[in-house]
Amino acid sequence: MKVLVIEDEQDLADIIKQGLEENSFTVEVCNDGEEGLFMAENYPYDAILLDIMLPTMDGFTVLHRLRAKKVKVPVLVLTARGGMGDKVRGLDTGADDYLVKPFEFPELIARLKSIIRRNKGEASPLIAIDTLTIDINSRTVTRDDKEIPLSAREYRILVYLALNKGRVLSRDQIAEYIYDPDHDLDSNVIDVYISYLRNKIDKGRKNKLIHTIRGEGYTLKEIT
Numbered sequence: 001m002k003v004l005v006i007e008d009e010q011d012l013a014d015i016i017k018q019g020l021e022e023n024s025f026t027v028e029v030c031n032d033g034e035e036g037l038f039m040a041e042n043y044p045y046d047a048i049l050l051d052i053m054l055p056t057m058d059g060f061t062v063l064h065r066l067r068a069k070k071v072k073v074p075v076l077v078l079t080a081r082g083g084m085g086d087k088v089r090g091l092d093t094g095a096d097d098y099l100v101k102p103f104e105f106p107e108l109i110a111r112l113k114s115i116i117r118r119n120k121g122e123a124s125p126l127i128a129i130d131t132l133t134i135d136i137n138s139r140t141v142t143r144d145d146k147e148i149p150l151s152a153r154e155y156r157i158l159v160y161l162a163l164n165k166g167r168v169l170s171r172d173q174i175a176e177y178i179y180d181p182d183h184d185l186d187s188n189v190i191d192v193y194i195s196y197l198r199n200k201i202d203k204g205r206k207n208k209l210i211h212t213i214r215g216e217g218y219t220l221k222e223i224t
Helices: 010-022 033-042 059-068 084-093 103-121 154-165 171-178 189-201
Strands: 002-006 026-030 047-051 075-079 097-100 125-129 132-135 140-143 210-215 217-220
Touching: 002 010, 010 026, 010 103, 010 210, 026 033, 033 047, 033 059, 047 059, 047 097, 047 103, 059 075, 075 103, 097 103, 097 189, 125 154, 125 210, 154 171, 154 217, 171 189, 171 217, 189 210
Parallel strands: 002 026, 002 047, 047 075, 075 097
Antiparallel strands: 125 132, 132 140, 210 217
16 A cells, blocks of 8 residues: 655655555655645645645645645645644544644554445455455455465555456556556566466466456456
8 A cells, every 4th residue: 555645754655654564565755745735636646745834835735735636646644733623623624633743653544444445346355357356454365265475566456446446557657556666667667576476366266366458557456
């Protein structure tokens, strides 16, 4: 899952980034409101962690502009301003949740996963497609009740495909989801990871789930 952290305290931003990456999130960080707004409008994220007191543009304004432009990515507001008025304003502006600094990291992870699941329409931490099951909480993948070991990047690609079941995702979309925007990629790196996933998910099974749409990209779906 890919998260944008908009936080001007660099030390805290670094701690959050490290902690999220240790929990298998892909993380991008920016330190001011205008840059954060640009990134949120132009790149795909599963969630945004948004500070309120930011240079160039405060968090409330960032949130208001995102919602005005119909950007529906879930937003978890992180701030030292814990007054009820600030909480109400944040939620009324369109935040999905509110966490006051200092916070316990396990609570941050739990709240973040919760708003992502709600946004994807997945109230349960389980995603099931045919005999494939993905447990978001434990990061385990099974098919036909047999656990399938995946690398961190294979897992992220599989979850991205599963959350977009039936939708064709281009190589660029998948690359933007799992890498930083300025990451230098070989032209076939996504094809290589899809090949790895096919060998683990579909090989030897009659019902294939990962499909190539020639000239467009890849999709995960059941063929009935």
